[in-house]
Amino acid sequence: MAGDPFNIDRGRWKALDDEQRRLLSTAGMSIEEKLRRGQRLSAQAATLRRAIVRDEPSARRP
Amino acid sequence: MSRPLVDPDLRAVTAALIAAGAEFVVIGGFAVIANDFVRATEDVDFLIPDDTENDKLLDVALTDLDAHWLAPSRPFAPGDLADREHSRLWTRVGLVDFLREGAPPLDFATVSASAHVADLGAGRFRVAGLSSIVSFKRLAGRPRDRADLEELRAIHGELPIDPLPGLDDQADD
Numbered sequence: 001m002a003g004d005p006f007n008i009d010r011g012r013w014k015a016l017d018d019e020q021r022r023l024l025s026t027a028g029m030s031i032e033e034k035l036r037r038g039q040r041l042s043a044q045a046a047t048l049r050r051a052i053v054r055d056e057p058s059a060r061r062p
Numbered sequence: 063m064s065r066p067l068v069d070p071d072l073r074a075v076t077a078a079l080i081a082a083g084a085e086f087v088v089i090g091g092f093a094v095i096a097n098d099f100v101r102a103t104e105d106v107d108f109l110i111p112d113d114t115e116n117d118k119l120l121d122v123a124l125t126d127l128d129a130h131w132l133a134p135s136r137p138f139a140p141g142d143l144a145d146r147e148h149s150r151l152w153t154r155v156g157l158v159d160f161l162r163e164g165a166p167p168l169d170f171a172t173v174s175a176s177a178h179v180a181d182l183g184a185g186r187f188r189v190a191g192l193s194s195i196v197s198f199k200r201l202a203g204r205p206r207d208r209a210d211l212e213e214l215r216a217i218h219g220e221l222p223i224d225p226l227p228g229l230d231d232q233a234d235d
Contacts, residue, residue, distance in 0.1 A: 031096050031180045031189065035072060038095030038103065043069040045102035 016044050070106045070156035077184030078127050078155075079108075084119035086110050086187070087173050088180075089198055090159065093190040096178055099213040105150075105157035109190070111170040112163050117143045120160070127153035167197055167224040193222040201226055 026034055072092055079086050088096075091103025110116060121140035129138035129151040143149055149160040163170040177188035190198070196214070199207040200223075215221055225231070 026098050026100050031178050032182055034095050034098070034100055035092060035180060035182065035189070037100050038092055039070075039072055041100060041102040042091075042104065046069045046104070 013048075016048065019044070068152070068154075068156045070103060070158075072106050073182040073184060074155035075106050075127065075153065075158055076182065076187045078123040079120070080185035080187060082119045082123035082126070084110075084123055085113070085116050085170070085174075086120075087170070087177050087194075088187065088189040089161065089173070089195070093195050094210050094214070096180065096189040097192045097195055097214060098217045099210060101210075101213075105159055107159040107161065109163060109168075109170060109173055110160050114144065117141075124151065124153070124158075127155060127158075129153045129158070165227050167194070167226070168201070192218065193224055196221045197224050197226055201229055 026037070029037070070092075072088070076086075076088070086108040088106065089109045090105070090107025091101065092106060095101065095103070110120065118140070120143060124138050125140065130136065130153075131138060131142075132150055132152060138151055143160065146160075147162045151158055151160075163173070166172050173190055173194045174188055176191040176193055178191055179186050180189050181187070192214070196211065199211050211221065
């Protein structure tokens, strides 16, 4: 997006953020459900890290 | 070589360890998640016993997972775990960390006895319980660990505190 200093698609970012908030509630969940949600959150975080590294290569961790 | 940004795949890595017959307990971020603070994590952490026979079973699993050491980057070779307290490797299913058991209450038997049991479809495995997670986090003491403890306290109330050798005995001096 022109003028966006972070160069990340805002629609995609908002969709991930909305889903992340939904995934944070654990009431009544089994341990497997919690682990699967953590897995999904971790995948989302990795997706965001990849997007940041793609657009800002200097942000890659050593 | 910079590490690849591969999602940590708990099901795949535990499946490989179960298939090899290795003993392990999931600790770290996924154990925090299992104890109700669901957050993202970038790796899968395991507590392993101080047992050379179990190391051989881990060798099989890590070879199957195409494990590599991070720095300097080189392929994992059977026997590499020997005498290591901590091993951090990347695999085709993400980053994995192996921590060798310590003194009680962070020995394998104690952590295993109080662990949860989970099954993601590839067999049953243990995930550290709240008291063990609190002990690991108190001992590590990094900002991430302190933040986890704050979140767990907000969820569970007062946390179970087991005295830790090398930490709490110094506090008594």
